[in-house]
Amino acid sequence: MRKRATGLLTLLVVVGILSARLPNDVMKAGKVDAANVAWMLTATGLVMLMTPGLSFFYGGMVRGKNAISTMLQSFIALAVISLIWVVFGFSLAFGDSIGGVIGDPRTFFLFRGVTSEVHGALSPTIPLSLFALFQLKFAVITPALITGAFAERVRFSAYLLFMVLFSILIYAPLAHCTWHPDGLLRKWGVLDFAGGTVVHVSAGVAALAGARFFGRRHDHDRPHEPSNIPLVMLGTGMLWFGWFGFNAGSALAADATAISAFLVTNTASAAATVAWLLCDVIRGKKPSALGACIGAVVGLVAITPGAGYVGIGSSIAIGGLGAIVSNIAVHLKSKTTIDDTLDVFPCHGVGGLVGMLLTAVFATQGGAIHGATRLLGVHILAMLMVVPLVYLVSAALYRIVDVAIPFRVTAEDERLGLDVSQHGESIYEVTESDLNRPSG
Numbered sequence: 001m002r003k004r005a006t007g008l009l010t011l012l013v014v015v016g017i018l019s020a021r022l023p024n025d026v027m028k029a030g031k032v033d034a035a036n037v038a039w040m041l042t043a044t045g046l047v048m049l050m051t052p053g054l055s056f057f058y059g060g061m062v063r064g065k066n067a068i069s070t071m072l073q074s075f076i077a078l079a080v081i082s083l084i085w086v087v088f089g090f091s092l093a094f095g096d097s098i099g100g101v102i103g104d105p106r107t108f109f110l111f112r113g114v115t116s117e118v119h120g121a122l123s124p125t126i127p128l129s130l131f132a133l134f135q136l137k138f139a140v141i142t143p144a145l146i147t148g149a150f151a152e153r154v155r156f157s158a159y160l161l162f163m164v165l166f167s168i169l170i171y172a173p174l175a176h177c178t179w180h181p182d183g184l185l186r187k188w189g190v191l192d193f194a195g196g197t198v199v200h201v202s203a204g205v206a207a208l209a210g211a212r213f214f215g216r217r218h219d220h221d222r223p224h225e226p227s228n229i230p231l232v233m234l235g236t237g238m239l240w241f242g243w244f245g246f247n248a249g250s251a252l253a254a255d256a257t258a259i260s261a262f263l264v265t266n267t268a269s270a271a272a273t274v275a276w277l278l279c280d281v282i283r284g285k286k287p288s289a290l291g292a293c294i295g296a297v298v299g300l301v302a303i304t305p306g307a308g309y310v311g312i313g314s315s316i317a318i319g320g321l322g323a324i325v326s327n328i329a330v331h332l333k334s335k336t337t338i339d340d341t342l343d344v345f346p347c348h349g350v351g352g353l354v355g356m357l358l359t360a361v362f363a364t365q366g367g368a369i370h371g372a373t374r375l376l377g378v379h380i381l382a383m384l385m386v387v388p389l390v391y392l393v394s395a396a397l398y399r400i401v402d403v404a405i406p407f408r409v410t411a412e413d414e415r416l417g418l419d420v421s422q423h424g425e426s427i428y429e430v431t432e433s434d435l436n437r438p439s440g
Contacts, residue, residue: 036253073147318362
């Protein structure tokens with residue numbers, strides 16, 4: 001153990017030496033806009049808040065014996081993905097383009113060249129370092145979103161490996177294709193303002209692949225009772241609040257586009273909340289706090305790709321339609337054998353797809369509603385390419401990880417709960433023997 005610790009310390013020292021350079025903290029006069037910097041610092045903080053918000057949202061929806069484990073799967077992404085991003089993740093997503101599909105990992109390796117100066121088309125009025133920090137938060141939350149699909153049945157160490165591989169092999173290439181100036185989808189003309197495809201479709205499709213790979217929980221016959229609805233409401237509030245940075249911050253400036261994105265984000269979520277509750281009532285259910293929270297998040301998902309491209313009226317339609325379609329998808333999924341624990345695919349995957357298609361319909365420039373059809377065709381083509389690719393690569397990653405580290409916990413560990421079996425912690429009172437038992 002001591003040798004491993006010494007080796008890790010040595011590695012960190014070597015990394016520090018290799019990345020050593022004089023800090024460049026002086027902004028070039030006339031190039032960096034102070035107002036934009038102030039707004040993007042705020043937006044970056046808001047987006048960071050979304051990952052803890054997601055942990056509360058998911059943690060309150062699972063059963064009590066798995067709450068800590070589920071929440072930790074979101075929190076740990078902040079640490080793991082942050083390190084990957086600094087070393088080579090940012091380069092893979094935004095480095096010099098290789099075929100429009102992936103960035104050169106050498107471009108910003110160990111954040112070399114990521115300074116307080118502007119950088120061409122990536123960050124024309126803000127420091128490149130601030131742009132990198134903002135984009136990091138998107139990379140963090142995407143793998144965390146997937147965890148809701150296989151909640152309550154996976155080994156923590158295997159999830160860590162999957163998260164790393166997903167970020168390198170799926171998230172980074174998709175971000176490059178969509179947001180890099182030379183990216184393949186960007187050149188096609190695909191509009192994804194803040195991550196409809198890059199974040200939500202990729203997470204939702206990977207979640208579907210995961211749910212199918214792991215199969216049902218052992219006690220799937222028992223009704224799934226959320227452990228803490230107030231915790232879900234707290235998480236929803238944090239997500240809604242943080243989403244203003246997620247969408248409005250994607251304007252990369254304190255300008256009219258950011259204001260419009262802020263406005264349509266709030267409106268779409270409001271419309272989706274009401275639409276989801278109406279769907280439940282029409283189906284004979286009581287209007288619930290859980291339903292309102294899910295509806296609000298689906299509206300935020302649906303408006304994400306078009307936040308900077310659609311008007312206020314269109315945002316009502318996008319939020320409402322996104323909620324209706326996702327609500328139907330959740331209902332249909334419940335009739336299948338797929339055990340997507342927290343409905344990640346019906347909400348994020350389907351919500352993201354609806355948002356991408358409706359962006360092409362309602363975009364103020366080039367939208368089908370204005371008589372143009374090219375953009376809609378491009379978005380449909382992009383979805384037909386992205387969805388199967390993400391599904392197939394994700395399915396392969398689950399199998400690869402499972403060979404290296406058995407991905408699913410034992411039936412006994414699942415019965416006991418992941419909080420105790422994986423982490424030796426619990427929100428309930430447990431015996432010392434339970435806390436000290438080895439995980440399996």
